[in-house]
Amino acid sequence: MTMHPKDLASHTFRKRFGKDPAYLGLAPARVNILGEHVDYNDGFVIPAAIDRATYIAFAPADSSAGHSTIVAADFSQEAVFTPESIPTKTGADRAPLAEWARYPAGVAWALSETGLTVPAMEAVFASDVPRGAGLSSSASVEMVFAIAWQTLGGWSLPPMQMALLGQKAENKYVGVNCGIMDQFASACGVADRLLLLDCRSLEWQTLPIPENTAIVIADTSVRRKLTASGYNERRQACEDSVKILSKDLPGIKALRDVSVEDFNRLCGQLPPVVEKRARHVVEEVERSRRAIPLLEQGKIHEFGRIMNECHASLRDLYEVSVPELNTMAEIAQGLSGCFGARLTGAGFGGCTVNLVEKSAVEKFAAKLAGRYQTRTGLKPEIYICHASDGARTIS
Ligand code: GLA
Secondary structure: OOOOHHHHHHHHHHHHHOOOOOEEEEEEEEEEEEOOOOHHHOOEEEEEEEEEEEEEEEEEOOOOOOOEEEEEOOOOEEEEEOOOOHHHOEOOOOOEOOHHHHHHHHHHHHHHHOOOOOOOEEEEEEEOOOOOOOOOHHHHHHHHHHHHHHHHHOOOOOHHHHHHHHHHHHHHHHOOOOOOHHHHHHHHOOOOEEEEEEOOOOOEEEEEOOOOEEEEEEEOOOOOOOHHHHHHHHHHHHHHHHHHHOOOOOOOOOHHHOOHHHHHHHHHHOOHHHHHHHHHHHHHHHHHHHHHHHHHOOOHHHHHHHHHHHHHHHHHOOOOOOHHHHHHHHHHHOOOOEEEEEEOOOOOOOEEEEEEEHHHHHHHHHHHHHHHHHHHOOOOEEEEEOOOOOOEEOO
């Protein structure tokens, strides 16, 4: 049996540093239920933090030179950096930091840019979030390190501020131009609730998970490829469309400001690919607006249909799906007890999210796994997930 990542982090800490960790922390992954590729268009997203997480065992380091020693237990690798080496993305030995080490280093960089104390730390982290699967493993790493440095630094930031600093680390240090959704969900998660974030005002609230409904994640086992370039290209197309449309719609700042009617009237001005990308966003913002009252009123069948529409739009207009995600969503949508199924996260591989009637969950999972395997020859992982609280220290 493999060790739980919390135990793996503590155990590895004791072995590597010869003492008990002073603290343990965790930051959850997230699943996005609706509002895909709209966070960087000022839209609305409905994610939840889930019960898969990155765990950290940590203690202040006894280093006058400010060396932080970070161990990635899942890769059996270690990185050492200092306040001087961090801005150049190198370790204390001046060699470039490994890709995984750029997440903790990026968080240290973003925190100190803001003027917060980032004490030297000894830490081991481990995770049960599959990487490259659309569940935000990287945001959970960022948020767990933010929590650890907060604990040692003696300062305290509201969770949304932590999320913004994590996003800054990813945008400016790691170099992925992501929106705010993932870090937000990891920082602000609430047990047994969905989250609703207005990505323009950053106001947020929770929404109920409809009664008798389970959130089921189905991992295609296909891992993302070329995500950063595909993602950044899509983001650029959205910005281009705003520039063109603003000639007729002065005052728009983002695609969120464009109604479906205005879009239909003006879309002929856009190059064909840009038009498809922008149409997805404009319609997805409209879908989320329609979906919010449905969730509040427990109208799960209608909400599920909107999820299915979202999948079709990500497949045909935004073109971020892959055949395996389409197969997984299509099988699920035809099974009894399934209200809605769609790819979740950035796409290009990874997982689908399914809302399923609780009493039908076991049959649903077995049939979905069997049929997917028959059709693709790939073994999926399917699990029921529980909405959970956000990043925090646990002892
Ligand atoms: C990734 C990004 C998020 C968001 C989603 C797509 O997970 O990190 O900011 O844009 O893709 O909705």
